[in-house]
Amino acid sequence: xxxxxxxxxLKGKGVAVSIVIGFVAVIVMVGAYxxxxxxxxxxxxxxxxxxxxxxxxxxxxxxxxxxxxxPLEKEKQDTKEEVKAExxxxxxxxxxxxxxxxxxxxxxxxxxxxxxxxxxSLLEWPASxxxxxxxxxxxxxxxSTLEQYQYNPALIINGKVDEMIMASAAGVVVNIEELAQTxxxxxxxxxxxxAAIYGQLKDISVGIGDYxxxxxxxxxxxxxxxxxxxxxxxLYFAITKDGEPVNxxxxxxx
Numbered sequence: 001x002x003x004x005x006x007x008x009x010l011k012g013k014g015v016a017v018s019i020v021i022g023f024v025a026v027i028v029m030v031g032a033y034x035x036x037x038x039x040x041x042x043x044x045x046x047x048x049x050x051x052x053x054x055x056x057x058x059x060x061x062x063x064x065x066x067x068x069x070x071p072l073e074k075e076k077q078d079t080k081e082e083v084k085a086e087x088x089x090x091x092x093x094x095x096x097x098x099x100x101x102x103x104x105x106x107x108x109x110x111x112x113x114x115x116x117x118x119x120x121s122l123l124e125w126p127a128s129x130x131x132x133x134x135x136x137x138x139x140x141x142x143x144s145t146l147e148q149y150q151y152n153p154a155l156i157i158n159g160k161v162d163e164m165i166m167a168s169a170a171g172v173v174v175n176i177e178e179l180a181q182t183x184x185x186x187x188x189x190x191x192x193x194x195a196a197i198y199g200q201l202k203d204i205s206v207g208i209g210d211y212x213x214x215x216x217x218x219x220x221x222x223x224x225x226x227x228x229x230x231x232x233x234x235l236y237f238a239i240t241k242d243g244e245p246v247n248x249x250x251x252x253x254x
Contacts (some may be wrong), residue, residue: 114170114211115191123168123251124214126198127221127235129158135238135247144230153245154197154238159221161233167212168196168237168248176208182236183225186218199236200224 133141133156140149159165171188174195179185182199186206189195202222206212224233239248 115172115189117169117171117190117194118192119251121169121190121194121251122253123196123239123248124166125252126166126168126237127157127159128163129160129234132156132158132231132234135245135249137245143227145226145228154199154236155248156228156231157235157237158231159233159235161221161223163221165198165201165218165221165235167198167214167216167218170214170216171196171212173206173208173210173212176204176206181225181227183222184219185236188212188218193242195240197236197238197240199238200228200234 133143133152135155136152139151141152142149143152167188169188169190171190173186174189175185175187177185179199182197184201184204185197185199186201186204187195187197198218200222201219204219205217206219212218221233221235224231228234237248239246239251
């Protein structure tokens with residue numbers, strides 16, 4: 001091979017090598033572009049995914065608030081706690097006040113002159129059973145349903161549902177009302193500032209202004225209110241003098 005042929009051969013090889021290098025360079029550039037483009041899209045997708053996840057987490061957290069939890073907790077409150085709250089609100093509260101309308105009834109009732117109860121008078125037993133919880137205003141006594149100690153301005157007398165409740169002494173009906181603690185409650189004015197209160201009744205057979213003789217029927221005994229579910233059916237029996245509770249047993253034969 002002469003000098004010219006060798007030179008041509010070398011030039012040909014150089015061109016081929018240049019072409020190969022250029023082709024490789026093009027492939028590398030295309031690959032780099034494609035990789036960069038893919039990486040960019042992947043980063044964007046990851047960013048969107050993280051943003052969506054964060055938004056969903058915030059929405060879920062906002063959805064479960066104390067406003068959703070508290071009603072459930074309130075539904076779980078024990079009836080006993082509600083009763084205790086009402087007891088604290090109405091503890092030792094007995095409605096004894098005679099309204100102007102009641103005073104008018106007393107004036108028009110035909111037998112008001114027979115109201116003569118005094119400190120020497122005796123009360124008849126108004127229900128069939130024994131005393132479940134004694135009158136106690138100097139110290140607290142235990143109420144089983146409420147599971148707490150409190151003062152008691154009345155006698156809680158055991159009885160049977162539907163049994164007839166009698167007036168312990170003659171009196172005029174001055175009040176009939178429905179109370180949370182004592183249910184349907186009848187108050188009789190017995191004269192000289194004395195009044196008798198009969199609670200947890202039903203089927204009342206008297207009306208305001210009626211005169212009731214000692215032993216006369218007032219109504220029948222009802223199921224106990226939620227304040228006395230453990231004690232069972234009972235008559236709430238209280239005596240007051242000038243609006244203040246006194247011990248009914250002090251006016252009964254021993």
